[in-house]
Amino acid sequence: MSTPTHTESTFAVLLRDPEKAVQACLSGVGRRELARTALASFFVGTLLFGGVVGCFRGELQLLFAALKMPLLLLGAVVTTVPAIWALGATEERAWPMRSAASLMLVAAGRAALVLAALAPLLWLAMDLIGGYHLSSFLAACALGIAGLAALSVVLRGMRGMPSGTLALAGLVFGLSLLHSGWVLRPWLVRPGSPEIVFMRTERGVGALGSLVMSATRGAGDPLGYESEGAR
Amino acid sequence: MTLGLIAIAYIALGIVFAFLAWRRKEPALDVLFVLLAWPIYASMLSPKEAPEDVAFREAEAVREALVQVADAARGSTFATLFDQRAEDRVRLELERTTERVRAIDLELARSTKTIAPSRASTRLRAIRDRDLHAMRELVQLLAALRGEILIARHEGSSAEGTSALVSEVWARVVGLGEAQSRDGSFALEASIEESASPPI
Numbered sequence: 001m002s003t004p005t006h007t008e009s010t011f012a013v014l015l016r017d018p019e020k021a022v023q024a025c026l027s028g029v030g031r032r033e034l035a036r037t038a039l040a041s042f043f044v045g046t047l048l049f050g051g052v053v054g055c056f057r058g059e060l061q062l063l064f065a066a067l068k069m070p071l072l073l074l075g076a077v078v079t080t081v082p083a084i085w086a087l088g089a090t091e092e093r094a095w096p097m098r099s100a101a102s103l104m105l106v107a108a109g110r111a112a113l114v115l116a117a118l119a120p121l122l123w124l125a126m127d128l129i130g131g132y133h134l135s136s137f138l139a140a141c142a143l144g145i146a147g148l149a150a151l152s153v154v155l156r157g158m159r160g161m162p163s164g165t166l167a168l169a170g171l172v173f174g175l176s177l178l179h180s181g182w183v184l185r186p187w188l189v190r191p192g193s194p195e196i197v198f199m200r201t202e203r204g205v206g207a208l209g210s211l212v213m214s215a216t217r218g219a220g221d222p223l224g225y226e227s228e229g230a231r
Numbered sequence: 232m233t234l235g236l237i238a239i240a241y242i243a244l245g246i247v248f249a250f251l252a253w254r255r256k257e258p259a260l261d262v263l264f265v266l267l268a269w270p271i272y273a274s275m276l277s278p279k280e281a282p283e284d285v286a287f288r289e290a291e292a293v294r295e296a297l298v299q300v301a302d303a304a305r306g307s308t309f310a311t312l313f314d315q316r317a318e319d320r321v322r323l324e325l326e327r328t329t330e331r332v333r334a335i336d337l338e339l340a341r342s343t344k345t346i347a348p349s350r351a352s353t354r355l356r357a358i359r360d361r362d363l364h365a366m367r368e369l370v371q372l373l374a375a376l377r378g379e380i381l382i383a384r385h386e387g388s389s390a391e392g393t394s395a396l397v398s399e400v401w402a403r404v405v406g407l408g409e410a411q412s413r414d415g416s417f418a419l420e421a422s423i424e425e426s427a428s429p430p431i
Contacts, residue, residue: 023291026287027287027288027291028288029288029291031275032275032276035272035275036260036261036264036275039264039268039272040260040264043267074268077271078268078270078271081270081271097274098274098275101271101272101274101275102275104271105271105272183234199234
């Protein structure tokens with residue numbers, strides 16, 4: 001005998017039923033409750049993950065990274081919402097700003113839940129293996145996995161739109177995430193760095209140049225032993 | 232402009248929006264979220280409803296009701312009432328109707344630039360309202376069918392009692408499809424007539 005259907009909590013919808021969550025964003029039915037739950041999940045998940053990232057150095061960096069991680073993702077989401085709304089509005093369909101905003105909130109909320117789930121694994125890996133480059137690589141991988149969870153929500157919401165629109169939306173999000181991440185560095189703090197700061201202010205080679213340099217160094221020294229003393 | 236100034240401006244605007252939300256007696260959590268994430272959260276509290284995708288919402292209600300009927304019938308003799316093919320047919324008609332209502336909404340939004348409503352826009356609105364009404368009726372019928380199925384399952388009776396409701400549901404679904412083919416040419420005609428008539 002079948003069991004009668006029951007009303008799911010908004011958290012269960014956010015966690016288990018992305019299709020239903022997207023429908024709520026687009027139709028407006030239960031959208032506000034879902035957005036509230038998604039934002040709460042977003043803050044909890046990103047604070048937790050940021051704290052774990054900051055554990056690499058410990059001390060004050062734990063607090064700094066925990067505070068900066070929500071800022072990082074919030075910055076990227078805030079930049080992307082108007083872009084997604086504008087891109088979607090070029091299609092002839094009902095696409096109010098609040099649909100785009102709630103869709104991004106739900107995507108960010110799901111990504112944060114994935115980050116919260118991966119945080120203990122990252123913590124364990126950093127504790128067992130250690131190493132600056134490997135830890136930063138694993139943290140980036142966790143962010144990438146969470147990004148995929150978010151992407152699946154956004155793609156569902158923008159279903160039917162041309163692939164070029166979706167690619168542009170992804171590009172805006174990726175670039176703003178990269179830029180926010182670069183502006184808000186340091187995240188792990190290199191082992192030999194003498195001081196812990198909330199944000200670095202000196203000019204460097206830029207986000208992309210730094211990525212190339214870090215990848216080159218990391219390939220030769222994955223555990224980061226030679227990074228001791230480097231900034 | 233430095234990052235510090237941007238942060239101060241963000242927080243200042245957040246305080247203003249949070250104060251407005253607090254004055255509107257929004258829940259404390261919403262006020263906090265507006266303060267922290269006003270660029271994306273403030274629109275959720277907006278008192279003025281933006282034009283929504285009404286057709287999608289109505290179609291969604293039908294789909295939800297359809298899932299509930301299928302859930303109630305699953306694993307019983309009633310399961311044959313709505314097999315996969317039948318569900319696919321209903322979904323297809325819903326999609327067509329949704330698209331048509333959206334197209335009419337778009338046309339009506341364009342035609343609001345003229346001062347007086349034309350005969351064509353009045354007729355378009357009538358088609359739209361009839362489609363929405365048909366979807367709402369379908370939701371009610373499906374809810375009634377689900378109730379009948381649950382009662383019949385618990386009483387152990389046959390599917391006969393529900394057959395009238397199933398026929399009625401099918402009549403509505405077929406009606407949506409027929410309306411589509413009958414009004415499709417008219418909607419196009421009305422649209423042409425609308426665009427051909429000079430603005431008043």
